[in-house]
Each structure stands twice: as C-alpha cells, then as structure tokens.
Amino acid sequence: MPRSLLLAVLVVSVCLSAAAAQTQPTSSGNLQAGKDLYLRYSCYACHGYDGHGGAGARLVPMRMTGERFTAYLRSPRTPQMPLYSTRLLTDAQLGDVWAYIKSLPASPDAKDIPLLARIMRGK
Amino acid sequence: MVDVIKSLGFEYAAANPGSSFEGLHESIINYGENKMPELLTCCHEESSVAMAHGYAKIEGKPMLAIVHGNIGLQHASMAIYNAYADRVPVFVIAGNFRDAGARANGVNSYHSAQDMALIVRDSVKWDDEPGSLAAFAESMVRAYKIAMTPPMEPVLIVLDHDMQERPMPASPVRIPRLTMPAFPVGDPNAVREAARLLVAAQNPRINAGRMARTPEGIKRLVELAELLQASVNGGGDRVNFPSRHPLAGMGVGAPDVVLNLEVQGAGSPNPGAIPSSSGAKTINISSLDLFIKSNLQDFQHLPDADIAMAADAEATLPQLIEEVKRQLTPDRKRALQERGSKIAETHQQARSVAMEAAAFGWDSSPVSLARLCGELWAQIENDDWSLVSWQGFISSWPGRLWTIDKHYHYIGGQGAGAMGYGAPAAVGAALANRKHGRLSINIQTDGDLNYAPGVLWTACHHNIPLLTVMHNNRAYHQEVMFIQQMASRRNRGGDRAHIGTTIKDPNIDYAKMAQAYGMYGEGPISNPKDVAPAIKRALERVRKGEPALLDVVTQPR
Numbered sequence: 001m002p003r004s005l006l007l008a009v010l011v012v013s014v015c016l017s018a019a020a021a022q023t024q025p026t027s028s029g030n031l032q033a034g035k036d037l038y039l040r041y042s043c044y045a046c047h048g049y050d051g052h053g054g055a056g057a058r059l060v061p062m063r064m065t066g067e068r069f070t071a072y073l074r075s076p077r078t079p080q081m082p083l084y085s086t087r088l089l090t091d092a093q094l095g096d097v098w099a100y101i102k103s104l105p106a107s108p109d110a111k112d113i114p115l116l117a118r119i120m121r122g123k
Numbered sequence: 124m125v126d127v128i129k130s131l132g133f134e135y136a137a138a139n140p141g142s143s144f145e146g147l148h149e150s151i152i153n154y155g156e157n158k159m160p161e162l163l164t165c166c167h168e169e170s171s172v173a174m175a176h177g178y179a180k181i182e183g184k185p186m187l188a189i190v191h192g193n194i195g196l197q198h199a200s201m202a203i204y205n206a207y208a209d210r211v212p213v214f215v216i217a218g219n220f221r222d223a224g225a226r227a228n229g230v231n232s233y234h235s236a237q238d239m240a241l242i243v244r245d246s247v248k249w250d251d252e253p254g255s256l257a258a259f260a261e262s263m264v265r266a267y268k269i270a271m272t273p274p275m276e277p278v279l280i281v282l283d284h285d286m287q288e289r290p291m292p293a294s295p296v297r298i299p300r301l302t303m304p305a306f307p308v309g310d311p312n313a314v315r316e317a318a319r320l321l322v323a324a325q326n327p328r329i330n331a332g333r334m335a336r337t338p339e340g341i342k343r344l345v346e347l348a349e350l351l352q353a354s355v356n357g358g359g360d361r362v363n364f365p366s367r368h369p370l371a372g373m374g375v376g377a378p379d380v381v382l383n384l385e386v387q388g389a390g391s392p393n394p395g396a397i398p399s400s401s402g403a404k405t406i407n408i409s410s411l412d413l414f415i416k417s418n419l420q421d422f423q424h425l426p427d428a429d430i431a432m433a434a435d436a437e438a439t440l441p442q443l444i445e446e447v448k449r450q451l452t453p454d455r456k457r458a459l460q461e462r463g464s465k466i467a468e469t470h471q472q473a474r475s476v477a478m479e480a481a482a483f484g485w486d487s488s489p490v491s492l493a494r495l496c497g498e499l500w501a502q503i504e505n506d507d508w509s510l511v512s513w514q515g516f517i518s519s520w521p522g523r524l525w526t527i528d529k530h531y532h533y534i535g536g537q538g539a540g541a542m543g544y545g546a547p548a549a550v551g552a553a554l555a556n557r558k559h560g561r562l563s564i565n566i567q568t569d570g571d572l573n574y575a576p577g578v579l580w581t582a583c584h585h586n587i588p589l590l591t592v593m594h595n596n597r598a599y600h601q602e603v604m605f606i607q608q609m610a611s612r613r614n615r616g617g618d619r620a621h622i623g624t625t626i627k628d629p630n631i632d633y634a635k636m637a638q639a640y641g642m643y644g645e646g647p648i649s650n651p652k653d654v655a656p657a658i659k660r661a662l663e664r665v666r667k668g669e670p671a672l673l674d675v676v677t678q679p680r
Contacts, residue, residue, distance in 0.1 A: 040618045041616065041617050041618050042603060042607055042617050042618075042620050042621060044678075044679060045598075045600065045603045045604055045607060045620070045679050046604055046607075046679070046680070048483075048484055048487065048491070048678045048679065048680075049487060049488075049489060049678060049679075050484055050487045052483040052484030052487060052491065052678075053480070053483050053484070054492075054518065054678055054679050054680035055518070055604060055679070055680040058480075058483050060483075079608070080604075080608065082607050082608055082610065082611030082616075082617050083611045083612075083614070084611075084616065085614050087614060088614065088615075088616040089616070107482050107483045107484055107485055107486070108482055108485055108486070109479075109482060110478045110479050110481060110482040113482055113485055115497050115498070115501055116478050116481055116482060116485075116497060118501070119478070119497060119500065119501075119524055120474070120475075120478050122504070122526070
C-alpha cells in the first residue's frame with residue numbers, strides 16, 4: 001500500500017474513532033447530548049462556542065468536578081450566570097454538558113503564539 | 124446663507140435631500156460651488172447626524188447635517204440624542220414651511236411645524252428659527268459658539284423654506300465675527316484645596332470621562348499623573364491617557380482620594396466606580412454642572428463630592444498642575460516615585476493577563492475577537508491609524524492589545540447607547556481622517572450596521588477610505604444574555620433566548636451587501652487562518668483610497 005494511502009486510511013480511522021467517541025456516553029456523560037444542550041441553552045453566548053470565554057468565564061480547561069459543576073449551576077455565585085434548576089435540566093443533563101466542556105481542547109499558551117509574543121514585546 | 128455657513132468653516136454638510144431646504148441645497152452646490160461645505164449624499168438622516176458625530180470626535184469641530192422638516196428631523200432625532208449624551212458638537216439645520224398661509228396642502232404641510240425644534244429640544248443645547256437673513260446670520264454664529272463651548276452639544280437652526288427663496292436684501296447683511304469665549308476654569312481656591320488633597324493622598328486615582336477635548340488634554344493629564352504618580356482610569360469615551368503608560372489602569376488597592384474629570388454619574392466610568400461608602404475623598408471637575416436639562420435622564424445620579432468645580436476639566440488642568448507643583452516638596456516627590464513603581468508593576472501584570480486571555484480561543488472558529496484584533500494590529504501598527512468604532516461590544520481588545528496614545532486613535536461610543544450610530548459615525552470619522560492621511564479602521568457590529576447600511580454607499584460615493592471589519596456574531600448579542608438572565612430569574616431556562624435576539628436564518632451576507640453598494644467586500648470568514656490574508660487584501664484597497672469590508676464571523680464576545 002502506498003504510504004500516502006496508508007496515511008489517509010489512518011487519518012480516516014482516527015477521525016471515525018473520534019466521531020464515535022463524540023457520540024458515545026462516557027462514564028461522566030454523553031458528549032453529543034452535552035454539546036446539543038450547550039448550544040440549545042446558549043451557553044456559548046457568554047462562554048464562547050469552544051468554552052474559551054467572552055462576556056462570561058473561561059470554561060476550558062474545565063477544572064470543576066462534575067458534581068461541583070452541577071452544584072454551581074444550581075446555585076451560581078454571580079447574577080449574570082443563569083440558574084438551572086432540576087425543573088430545567090436534570091443532573092444527568094448537566095453531567096452531559098460538563099462532559100462536553102471537559103472534552104474541548106485547551107488553547108495554546110500566549111507565549112507559543114508568535115503574534116501575541118510580538119505584541120507583548122512591542123512598544 | 125451660504126456666505127454665513129462658509130464664514131464658520133464648515134467643511135461638509137451631510138444631507139438626505141428634502142424640499143424644505145431645497146433653496147439652501149441649490150445655493151450650496153451652485154453659489155457655493157459645493158466647497159466648504161461640500162454636500163454629502165446620505166441615505167438616512169440618522170446617518171447624516173451620526174456622520175457629523177463621528178467627524179466631530181476626530182476633527183474637534185462640528186459638521187453640518189441638514190434635514191427635512193418634521194420627517195427628516197424625526198429620523199435624525201435618535202442620532203441627535205446620541206451626540207447630546209456624548210457631549211459632541213453637531214450642527215443641525217432643519218427646513219420648515221413656516222407660513223401656514225403660503226404653504227401648499229399635502230406633503231409641504233406634513234413637513235411643517237409651528238415649533239419644529241420641539242421635536243428634539245430636549246437633546247440640543249440651543250435652537251432658533253430666525254425670521255430674517257440678518258437674524259439667520261446671528262443665530263448661526265451664536266449656535267456655533269454655544270455648541271463649541273463646554274459642555275459641547277448639538278444645536279439646531281430651523282430654516283424657513285420661503286426665506287431661503289427670498290431675494291437678497293438691498294443692504295448687505297452683517298455676518299457677526301465668531302469669537303470663542305475662554306472656557307470656564309475652576310475656582311482658584313477650590314483648585315488649591317484639590318491639589319492639597321491630591322499631594323497628601325496615599326493612593327490617589329484619577330478617573331477621566333469625556334475629558335480630553337483636544338490632544339492637549341492628553342498631555343496635561345499625563346503631566347498631572349506623573350507629578351502625582353497616580354493611577355489613571357482613562358475610561359472608554361475618549362482617549363484621555365495613553366493605554367501603555369505605566370500609570371494607566373486601576374492602580375493598586377482602594378484609593379483614598381479620587382479625582383473625577385468630566386465623569387458623568389455618581390462614581391466613575393466603568394470599570395472602577397468608587398462607591399460613596401468607600402470613604403475616599405472625591406474631587407469632581409465637570410462642565411456638566413454648567414448645563415443640564417430636566418426631561419431626558421442622561422445626567423444620571425448626583426455624584427458625591429468633597430470638592431466640586433463647575434468648570435471644564437481640560438481647561439482647569441494647567442492651574443491644577445501648577446498648584447500641585449507648588450505644593451510638592453522634594454521629600455514628597457521621592458515618596459511618590461515609589462508609589463509609581465508599584466502602579467507600573469500592576470500595569471505590566473495587567474498587560475500580561477491580557478495577553479494570556481487573548482490566547483484563549485486563538486484558533487477557534489468562529490474567530491475570537493482577540494485574534495481578530497491581534498491580526499488587525501499586526502498590519503496597522505506602523506500606520507498612522509484611527510479606530511473609528513466603539514470597543515464595548517468587542518471586549519475592549521484594541522484597548523488591551525493596541526497602543527492607543529493619540530486623540531484620534533479611538534473615538535469612543537454612541538453616547539446614549541443607541542444602535543445605528545456605529546457605521547455612519549465610522550464613515551464620518553474616516554472622512555475627517557482622510558485629509559490627514561490616516562488609516563481608518565471600523566470594527567463593525569452586525570446589529571448596528573443593519574439600522575442604516577446605506578452609509579456604505581455614501582462611503583463609496585464620496586471615496587472615503589475606511590476598512591470595515593464585521594464583528595458578525597449574528598445577534599443583538601447583549602440582549603441574548605439579558606433574556607437568558609431574565610428567563611433564569613423566572614426559572615424558565617435560556618433555551619428560547621435566541622427568539623427575537625439573533626440575526627440568523629437566513630444569515631446576512633455582508634460581503635455581498637458591501638458589493639451591492641459598490642464596495643470591495645470579502646467573506647464570510649470563519650477560519651482564523653484566513654483572517655490575516657483577507658485583512659491584507661482589503662487594506663490594499665483602503666490604502667489606495669477606497670472603502671472595503673470584510674465579513675468575519677466571530678465569537679459572541
């Protein structure tokens with residue numbers, strides 16, 4: 001098999017694996033269900049489509065445990081953060097959202113972004 | 124009339140044509156040869172006035188906006204209120220068919236009023252409807268003087284249609300000479316006491332609102348801050364203080380003395396409001412104490428103050444600086460240097476934090492606003508540039524990443540928070556920048572552009588170089604968040620917060636919109652790697668003297 005074709009097969013396999021992982025429930029939640037809820041409840045409005053923040057806090061990397069995350073959404077510390085009661089979202093649904101956020105990739109460090117490093121060194 | 128207008132040095136008159144000022148219109152383009160002022164064709168009166176608003180923030184003087192009787196003035200009314208709340212001099216002329224015995228039925232009557240100025244009287248500083256050419260000359264000069272005396276505000280002259288068509292009187296009409304008054308300066312005793320508090324303070328903070336009227340205002344504030352080694356919160360309405368100055372920012376800890384310069388409301392410009400309970404001594408210098416109206420509540424809460432000066436802050440700074448110099452002893456100066464070093468350290472830390480935050484979502488699609496502003500900066504930093512849009516909806520990334528130290532580097536926001544200001548104000552500011560050879564950049568929110576996008580055509584028609592980069596988050600995004608919070612308070616969830624707040628389905632193609640108006644347009648751009656090359660291509664157009672638009676699909680904030 002030519003190397004390029006082998007590489008293509010490998011890439012496709014990896015992608016399929018990743019896609020499968022996206023839809024399978026994990027020990028902590030269903031990623032696809034979590035993503036759907038993240039979008040449906042407009043979490044992105046304050047936290048960005050990839051959880052990297054905006055008007056609201058940065059969520060990635062997710063440092064809360066699933067339990068802590070659920071507890072926070074049941075009783076947020078700031079008035080800007082909407083409260084989600086059990087009437088609106090179950091613990092399992094919040095677990096899905098947490099799992100989805102947990103799966104989102106972290107951003108590069110500022111020092112590893114040449115443009116930002118240049119701005120930092122600038123006048 | 125045109126001679127009077129020329130005597131006041133108006134460069135431009137923005138107008139959407141209307142029969143109530145057809146006499147003046149014809150005189151400007153023929154008798155006046157369409158120079159000083161040049162007539163700008165606008166597609167909406169709100170655009171005419173907002174263009175004048177943006178122009179004045181760059182040029183420091185008013186531009187004319189001429190509007191049709193009743194209907195044009197009502198279209199313009201929101202933009203006039205924005206300028207009023209932003210303390211910006213805009214000079215509006217409205218036509219009128221004053222004589223009920225002479226006017227025709229039908230549209231001329233619809234465009235007539237017994238008291239035309241009543242429509243906007245709450246949001247202009249002065250208005251008049253002169254009854255003769257001689258009165259017109261005097262009213263125009265008086266209005267200009269009033270508009271340009273702090274606090275600067277819009278003014279309105281209502282101009283009778285029939286008077287515009289009357290023959291010139293036999294005897295020449297006197298055009299009064301414009302002599303601007305010296306601006307009001309703080310009382311010497313109050314200035315001395317303010318200096319005493321500031322020199323003795325352990326941790327003073329200076330808050331600047333709409334303070335710097337001119338480039339000199341920035342220099343004066345730098346001198347005062349460096350003398351006192353005080354932190355300076357430059358606010359978001361004007362360039363008051365260089366963004367990269369070591370004393371820029373909120374300083375260290377709670378202040379014990381606060382100096383508010385043209386700060387509206389009880390505390391200070393956001394962020395950093397000082398609650399009255401903090402115990403800090405407060406000194407307020409504001410020209411707003413000299414002028415206030417009762418109906419529209421833009422004056423906000425009555426500020427607490429230990430010393431209040433009804434005076435123009437920029438004009439008062441030289442006296443305050445001299446008084447501070449007089450009271451500073453060598454020992455005190457040494458102590459202050461130590462304080463300054465700590466503030467500089469905090470400033471540097473804040474900058475590092477900003478850089479870290481800029482990295483978040485750097486590779487995200489839609490494009491992060493930090494990435495967008497970073498990519499822009501990389502391509503304009505060596506130009507003589509001017510950001511002609513507000514940064515409140517873009518998480519202030521230009522202020523956090525760019526070096527803002529000239530008055531034209533940033534023009535602040537709407538004033539009264541009304542959408543529809545951004546695009547035309549950017550075009551007006553870019554127009555003012557054109558003769559200085561500056562590169563104008565407009566980071567344009569999508570919701571704002573949709574109020575009156577015809578101003579894109581005006582920019583093309585009048586060859587106004589301007590790079591517009593869409594912050595296209597496909598929503599009136601602030602309201603998305605507000606509705607979410609409201610739903611939360613009512614335990615209803617935010618899953619329907621998009622209803623009535625988003626601009627999707629279908630998505631608007633802003634590149635095509637620009638192209639339809641005759642402008643170079645590119646997009647939509649969602650991949651962050653495509654942003655820099657697109658900026659480069661668009662800037663090539665702008666540097667040749669034409670407007671261009673990039674549609675960048677962005678993260679919400």
